[in-house]
Amino acid sequence: MIDLLVSLLILIIVFGLIYWVITLIPLPAPFAQIAQVVIAVILLIILLSMIIGITPPVGRNLKSVWIEECSVVTSNRCKHHTMKS
Numbered sequence: 001m002i003d004l005l006v007s008l009l010i011l012i013i014v015f016g017l018i019y020w021v022i023t024l025i026p027l028p029a030p031f032a033q034i035a036q037v038v039i040a041v042i043l044l045i046i047l048l049s050m051i052i053g054i055t056p057p058v059g060r061n062l063k064s065v066w067i068e069e070c071s072v073v074t075s076n077r078c079k080h081h082t083m084k085s
Contacts, residue, residue, distance in 0.1 A: 004050065011050075015043040 022035045 008047065008050065011043065011046060015039060 019036060019039050022032060022039065025032070027035065
Protein backbone atom coordinates (compact mmCIF):
# COMPACT_ATOMS: atom_id res chain seq x y z
CA MET A 1 0.00 0.00 0.00
CA ILE A 2 2.84 2.38 0.83
CA ASP A 3 4.55 1.42 -2.45
CA LEU A 4 1.42 2.43 -4.36
CA LEU A 5 1.20 5.77 -2.56
CA VAL A 6 4.87 6.54 -3.17
CA SER A 7 4.51 5.60 -6.84
CA LEU A 8 1.42 7.79 -7.18
CA LEU A 9 3.19 10.72 -5.54
CA ILE A 10 6.22 10.39 -7.82
CA LEU A 11 4.02 10.10 -10.91
CA ILE A 12 2.00 13.16 -9.98
CA ILE A 13 5.15 15.20 -9.30
CA VAL A 14 6.83 14.14 -12.56
CA PHE A 15 3.76 14.70 -14.71
CA GLY A 16 3.08 17.99 -12.92
CA LEU A 17 6.58 19.18 -13.77
CA ILE A 18 6.18 18.09 -17.39
CA TYR A 19 2.82 19.88 -17.57
CA TRP A 20 4.37 23.01 -16.04
CA VAL A 21 7.32 22.96 -18.46
CA ILE A 22 4.91 22.67 -21.39
CA THR A 23 3.15 25.81 -20.19
CA LEU A 24 6.50 27.65 -20.10
CA ILE A 25 7.53 26.69 -23.63
CA PRO A 26 6.30 29.29 -26.13
CA LEU A 27 4.34 26.93 -28.37
CA PRO A 28 1.50 28.12 -30.57
CA ALA A 29 -1.87 27.94 -28.80
CA PRO A 30 -3.31 24.74 -30.31
CA PHE A 31 -0.07 22.77 -29.90
CA ALA A 32 0.38 23.75 -26.27
CA GLN A 33 -3.18 22.78 -25.43
CA ILE A 34 -2.87 19.49 -27.30
CA ALA A 35 0.36 18.68 -25.46
CA GLN A 36 -1.24 19.49 -22.10
CA VAL A 37 -4.26 17.31 -22.86
CA VAL A 38 -2.03 14.43 -24.00
CA ILE A 39 0.03 14.62 -20.80
CA ALA A 40 -3.15 14.74 -18.68
CA VAL A 41 -4.67 11.74 -20.51
CA ILE A 42 -1.47 9.70 -20.16
CA LEU A 43 -1.36 10.45 -16.43
CA LEU A 44 -5.04 9.53 -16.08
CA ILE A 45 -4.54 6.22 -17.88
CA ILE A 46 -1.53 5.36 -15.72
CA LEU A 47 -3.36 6.29 -12.52
CA LEU A 48 -6.42 4.26 -13.46
CA SER A 49 -4.31 1.26 -14.38
CA MET A 50 -2.50 1.47 -11.03
CA ILE A 51 -5.72 1.84 -9.05
CA ILE A 52 -7.54 -0.95 -10.91
CA GLY A 53 -4.47 -3.17 -10.72
CA ILE A 54 -3.74 -3.61 -14.40
CA THR A 55 -0.01 -3.50 -14.99
CA PRO A 56 1.12 -2.26 -18.39
CA PRO A 57 3.49 -4.68 -20.18
CA VAL A 58 6.36 -2.20 -19.88
CA GLY A 59 6.05 -2.11 -16.10
CA ARG A 60 6.19 -5.84 -15.53
CA ASN A 61 9.26 -7.54 -14.19
CA LEU A 62 10.49 -9.24 -17.34
CA LYS A 63 12.83 -11.60 -15.50
CA SER A 64 10.02 -13.06 -13.39
CA VAL A 65 7.79 -13.37 -16.46
CA TRP A 66 10.61 -15.18 -18.26
CA ILE A 67 11.13 -17.55 -15.33
CA GLU A 68 7.39 -18.23 -14.99
CA GLU A 69 6.93 -18.95 -18.70
CA CYS A 70 10.04 -21.09 -19.07
CA SER A 71 10.76 -24.30 -17.26
CA VAL A 72 14.47 -24.86 -16.86
CA VAL A 73 15.88 -28.18 -18.03
CA THR A 74 19.31 -29.68 -17.40
CA SER A 75 20.95 -27.57 -20.12
CA ASN A 76 19.82 -24.37 -18.32
CA ARG A 77 17.57 -23.44 -21.23
CA CYS A 78 13.83 -23.30 -21.54
CA LYS A 79 12.10 -26.31 -23.05
CA HIS A 80 10.86 -24.37 -26.04
CA HIS A 81 14.26 -22.68 -26.55
CA THR A 82 16.46 -25.78 -26.71
CA MET A 83 17.93 -26.76 -30.03
CA LYS A 84 16.89 -30.10 -31.47
CA SER A 85 19.83 -32.35 -32.17
